Amino acid sequence: MVDLAVIGAGPAGCATAIWAAARGLSVLLVERSQFPRFRPGECLHPGIEVLFRDLGVLDKVLERSSVRPSTRTFVSKGRRSVEGFGADVNGPWQALHVSRADLDDILLTQAQQLGAVLHIHRSQVTPISSNGKIEGVEFDGRMIRCAFVIDASGQGAWLTRAMGHKHLASSPCLTAFYGYCHGHLPEGQLFEVSAVGWQWMAQVSAEVVNWTSLRFGIHQKPLPPSIISSLPSCGRNGGADVTWRIAPSVAGPSFFITGDAAFVTDPSSGNGVLRAVMSGIKAAHNARAVLTGQSTEDEATQDYQIWMKHWFEADTAQLAHLYETLSEGWRAPDTLAIT
Numbered sequence: 202m203v204d205l206a207v208i209g210a211g212p213a214g215c216a217t218a219i220w221a222a223a224r225g226l227s228v229l230l231v232e233r234s235q236f237p238r239f240r241p242g243e244c245l246h247p248g249i250e251v252l253f254r255d256l257g258v259l260d261k262v263l264e265r266s267s268v269r270p271s272t273r274t275f276v277s278k279g280r281r282s283v284e285g286f287g288a289d290v291n292g293p294w295q296a297l298h299v300s301r302a303d304l305d306d307i308l309l310t311q312a313q314q315l316g317a318v319l320h321i322h323r324s325q326v327t328p329i330s331s332n333g334k335i336e337g338v339e340f341d342g343r344m345i346r347c348a349f350v351i352d353a354s355g356q357g358a359w360l361t362r363a364m365g366h367k368h369l370a371s372s373p374c375l376t377a378f379y380g381y382c383h384g385h386l387p388e389g390q391l392f393e394v395s396a397v398g399w400q401w402m403a404q405v406s407a408e409v410v411n412w413t414s415l416r417f418g419i420h421q422k423p424l425p426p427s428i429i430s431s432l433p434s435c436g437r438n439g440g441a442d443v444t445w446r447i448a449p450s451v452a453g454p455s456f457f458i459t460g461d462a463a464f465v466t467d468p469s470s471g472n473g474v475l476r477a478v479m480s481g482i483k484a485a486h487n488a489r490a491v492l493t494g495q496s497t498e499d500e501a502t503q504d505y506q507i508w509m510k511h512w513f514e515a516d517t518a519q520l521a522h523l524y525e526t527l528s529e530g531w532r533a534p535d536t537l538a539i540t
């Protein structure tokens with residue numbers, strides 16, 4: 202019996218585990234992959250700094266973040282503009298560029314040091330439910346009872362699938378392609394948008410540039426952007442389905458769904474890891490509020506549902522507005538369609 206069974210040990214799962222374990226809850230993290238695992242997405246929104254401080258990992262992340270731009274260059278219709286991320290009394294906000302292997306390692310180590318137990322499972326994980334309430338999980342021949350199950354399984358959307366539901370899409374089908382090359386980019390971050398889509402480049406470490414590209418209605422791998430095409434390719438490359446989509450139910454009787462498992466928007470929203478960490482903390486916070494009698498289960502789940510739905514709507518409205526002004530070929534569906 203544990204307080205929280207967290208499925209997935211990426212940023213969302215580890216943030217849940219760290220926040221909860223630091224406040225005395227017992228946490229089991231159930232992961233299917235051996236780490237380090239590859240995942241694209243090294244550019245972290247400056248807003249994540251305050252969350253990392255809260256989780257007690259900021260200093261370690263800063264140590265491994267060799268590139269910290271305070272601006273990004275935006276190119277549209279031949280015009281170039283340099284935009285800051287924002288500023289406060291301490292100066293301009295800076296993004297953090299850190300490899301996902303390093304970030305995973307820092308977060309997982311912190312979760313385990315605070316007492317969360319990691320189990321790498323070999324068989325399928327199945328939710329145990331009774332009277333419409335999830336009461337635990339079953340894997341590798343073990344049954345674990347828990348007060349809350351937190352789904353942090355990323356795009357695998359473990360719980361939504363296990364409940365027989367499907368994510369609801371609110372964009373046409375979108376694929377983002379990415380790759381890495383050795384070399385230097387004059388800007389820390391460069392975002393080029395056009396009528397056919399966008400491409401993004403970033404210096405993710407002293408010697409490595411990442412590029413990501415999304416073209417409306419096209420699902421074949423493009424060539425690397427021309428300004429870095431002479432640089433030698435390195436590391437992984439691939440593509441991912443980044444159709445905007447949300448789970449029909451992101452919280453319910455004894456469960457919360459966090460990070461990409463709750464909803465996905467395309468990477469130009471620039472906040473995937475921030476959202477994973479923040480939703481993980483919020484889920485842990487709301488679960489603890491129920492366990493300590495500060496809130497009823499209904500209040501905690503409704504609060505979480507509304508918060509996540511508003512975030513999804515705000516992000517997708519902003520992206521749709523940008524794409525509408527860029528391209529006549531772009532059209533977001535009026536209503537949610539089932540993928």
Ligand SMILES: Cc1cc2nc3c(=O)[nH]c(=O)nc-3n(C[C@H](O)[C@H](O)[C@H](O)COP(=O)(O)OP(=O)(O)OC[C@H]3O[C@@H](n4cnc5c(N)ncnc54)[C@H](O)[C@@H]3O)c2cc1C
Pocket residue numbers: 208209210211212213214231232233234238240241242243244245246326353354355356357358359377378379413441443459460461462468471472473474475477
């Ligand atoms: C091309 C691309 C570029 C991106 N670039 C950026 C970027 O620059 N900045 C940014 O902030 N975001 C970026 N993102 C988004 C970002 O990568 C995700 O939003 C983020 O990884 C979500 O974190 P998560 O913890 O929800 O999921 P994940 O990081 O995917 O972690 C999920 C974990 O759950 C595990 N898991 C899955 N199923 C199971 C199961 N059944 N049982 C146990 N474990 C399971 C997986 O092995 C994995 O370890 C990008 C995304 C893409 C596709």
